[in-house]
Amino acid sequence: MVAEKQDTPPAPAPRGARPCPICGKPSAPTFRPFCSKRCADVDLHRWLGGVYAVPDENAPPGARETHDEES
Ligand SMILES: [Zn+2]
Numbered sequence: 001m002v003a004e005k006q007d008t009p010p011a012p013a014p015r016g017a018r019p020c021p022i023c024g025k026p027s028a029p030t031f032r033p034f035c036s037k038r039c040a041d042v043d044l045h046r047w048l049g050g051v052y053a054v055p056d057e058n059a060p061p062g063a064r065e066t067h068d069e070e071s
Helices: 037-052
Strands: none
Touching: none
16 A cells, blocks of 8 residues: 545635625625625525515505596
């Protein structure tokens, strides 16, 4: 057995290589991958917005259209 195994893992990305996906600023370790809580919140709201972006079928009648009485 002379085979020398060189298990060199892929070089990890340098610290701060990934910018904040929201504003592009260098990410902060505390809020990774974001740069601040604000950006983290923005992303969170985007997420929730997508989740809750459902057609409101349960909207109360007359809430959207007020031209119902036309007869
Ligand atoms: Zn940011």
